[in-house]
Amino acid sequence: MSLFKNQPLKIYNSITKTKELFVPVTEGSVGMYVCGPTxxxxxxxxxxxxxxxxxxVFRYxxxxEYKVRYVRNITDAGHMEDDADEGEDKIAKKARIEKIEPMEVVQRYTLDFHGIxxxxxxxxxxxxxxxxxxxxxxxEIIKDIVAKGLAYEINGSVYFDVLKYNETKEYGVLSGRKIEDAVHNTRLLDGQSEKKNPQDFALWKKASPQHIMRxxxxxGVGFPGWHLECTAMSTKYLGEKFDIHGGGMDLKFPHHECEIAQAEACNGQSPxxxxxxxxxxxxxxxxMSKSTRNNILPGEIFSGENKVLSKPFSPSVVRFFMMQAHYRSILDFSSEALEASEKGYNKLVEALKTLESVQVSQTSSFVVQDWENDCYSAMNDDFNTPILIANLFEAVKHINLLKDGKATLTQxxxxxxxxxxxxxxxDVLGLVTETTEQSSDKLEGVVNxxxxxxxxxRDNKDWAMSDHIRDELKALGIQLKDNKEGTTFIVE
RNA sequence: GGCGUUGUGGCCGAGUGGCUAGGCAGCGGUCUGCAAAACCGUGUACAGCGGUUCGAAUCCGCUCGACGCCUCCA
Incomplete structure (x- = not known):
């Protein structure tokens, strides 16, 4: 029997604002779409x-044992930079600045994205x-929406008619926005637009002469609107009705709202x-945002090359840090917070190593099933990784007691x-216990x-020499660890 | 201005109408030549003011603060 059959998973649904029991469209299979990067x-x-x-989420x-099809797009056509602008998109602009082909920009940053x-x-x-x-x-989708009278063409561009759509459907179901408010709030800003109404959004944009991606x-010649690609690709690969659609909070409006409208318009149902x-x-x-320069690149964390960081951190520590917060909570990044996570992470890794050499007993002093249930309960409650990690540290405690013979487990x-x-x-958290000691054989030989x-x-009670060696190595970033079995070292 | 989120002990960060979250730091202990490391133990915090309740940090109202969206953004 598949594991999902006895694990009732609850997921917080942004559209109903409640945690709901997850039941996929097709039993045993999950279709998931996540908006990828530009x-x-x-x-x-x-x-x-x-x-x-x-x-x-995918891992869990x-x-x-669900059969998951996870679709995540690459936005390489570029979003509009400014609606009032002449339709120059981000990728084309960057390409001109750097005097290279748009697809060269796409290739470069796609590789960067995958690498990270x-x-x-x-x-x-x-x-x-x-x-x-x-x-x-x-x-094809635009043609369909135009045919259904929910979009109109003007000067070589096609816009989605939000007000018309709102007559029979409801625009704003996801974000809780009222269309009347939107009308009120945008009227002043709108002067020269060719759109019927300011809240209409582009499905197709006419390309200006200097626009390269066309x-x-x-x-006529142009490029697709910026909300359409997700509707096209999710429908193509997951169908008109699929299980999970994810993305960043900032995409809720207008992006996801528009996706719902587009899909409702052509398929007649919420996607x-x-x-x-x-x-x-x-x-x-x-x-974090590029435009305000308030951001940090992953590469800078791994190398430590950013002034907000006290030192470099490994990818696993970064991952652990993020998993210690719930995905729906805002998480604040700081060097101190990462350092704390690093110590906690190392503790977990040490315990996993210790577990390998634990002795088996005739009886068990604690109930493993209870602990296991706690782990599943945490994850089944809208992927609560912080609680899961708290349970992991319970396990660490058990492991250390087992090591000291103060707890027992049967085989x-x-x-x-x-x-x-x-x-x-x-598997679930995706943490790798990389051997942080990047020590070569030569270094290991020398330190040993x-x-x-x-x-x-030390045997000669020559404490001066003994401490000298310890301090010099410490200064080089090599820490000695004395324990009963002897001395080991780690490269900090 | 509109929509929405949020305010937890020194720090990060869960959660809940009454039962110890967890991590880091600190403190005490074990170990050690001394340390470090490791391990064990240790914290009654939930912005403010009212209200509901036998009981609220958890529900409701107000005040103050923070943040996000309303323009491309994960």
Missing amino acids: VYSNVHLGNVRTFMSFDM LNHL LEKLNNLPPSIEPTATGHIIEQI WSSPW VNFWMHANMLTLNGQK IDLDLFTKTLHAFVY MLINMRKQA
Whole structure:
């Protein structure tokens, strides 16, 4: 029997604002779509948090033995930079500045994106479609919406008629916005627009002469609107009704709201059962953003090259740090918080090593099943990774007691304990216990030689020499650890 | 201005109408030549003011603060 059959999973649905029991459209299978990045510059850490959150969701669904199709797009056609502008998109602009082909920009930053996510141990999605690869599908959808009278063409551009749509459907179901308010609030700003109403959004934009990324369409040469690609690709690969749609909180409006309208317009039904939104990662209490320069690149964390950091941190520590907060909470980034996470993470890793050498007993002094249930309960409650991690630290406590002979486990219980622990740490949270000691054989040989020399000095009660070796190594970032079995070292 | 989120002990960060979240730091202890590391033990905090309740940090109202969206943004 598949694991999901006895694990009732609850997911917070943004559209109903409640936790609901997760029941997929097709039993045993899950279709999940997550809005991917616009590849016009390096992904910053904030972007990464969203993708990591959904990577965790993907991993847990897989762990529950669902057959998951995870689709995450690459936006390579570029979003409009400014609606009032002449239709220059972000990728084209960057390309002109750097005097290179738009697809060169796309290629460069797609590689960067993949590299970073891989370092952070994110699983690749099942399908990673690109916007430029689905222009035909997007044009088909526009034709459909125009045919249904919910979009209009003007000067070679096509706009979605929000007011018309609102006559029979409800625009604003996700974000809780009232269309009347929107009318009120945007009237002043709108003067020269060719749109019928300010809240109408573009499905197709006419390309200005200098616009490089362009395609032919029934309405002339142009490029697709910025909300359409997700509707086209999610429908193509997951169908008109699928299980989970994810993205960052900031995409709720207008992006996801428009997606709902587009899908309702052409398919006559709401496209998604569960809307999930990951919250922002802040820096100095403010949202990370490229435009305000309030951001940090993942690469800078791994190398330590950023003035907000006291030292470099490994990808696993970054991942652990993020998993210690719930995906729907705002998480504030700081060097101190990462340092605290690093220590906690190391403690967990040490315990996992210790577990390998635990002795088996005739009886068990604690109930492994109870602990296991706690782990599942945490994850089943809207992917509560902080609680899961708290349970992991309970396990650490047990492991240390086992090591000291103050707790016991039978072979069967120990196997279950190890299997469950590994499943949650490696498979679900996606933490890698990389050997942080990046010590080469040569370094290890040299340090071990010094350790031996120090041991001789200590045997001779030559504390001056012994402490000298210890202090010098410490200054080089090599910390000696004395314990009963002897001395080991770690490279800090 | 509109929509929405949020305010937890030194720090990070869960959660809940009554029962120890957890991590880091601190403190005490074990260990050690001394340390470090490791391990064990240790914290009654929930912005303010009212209200509901036998009981609220948890529900309601107000005040103050923070943040997000309303323009591309994970």
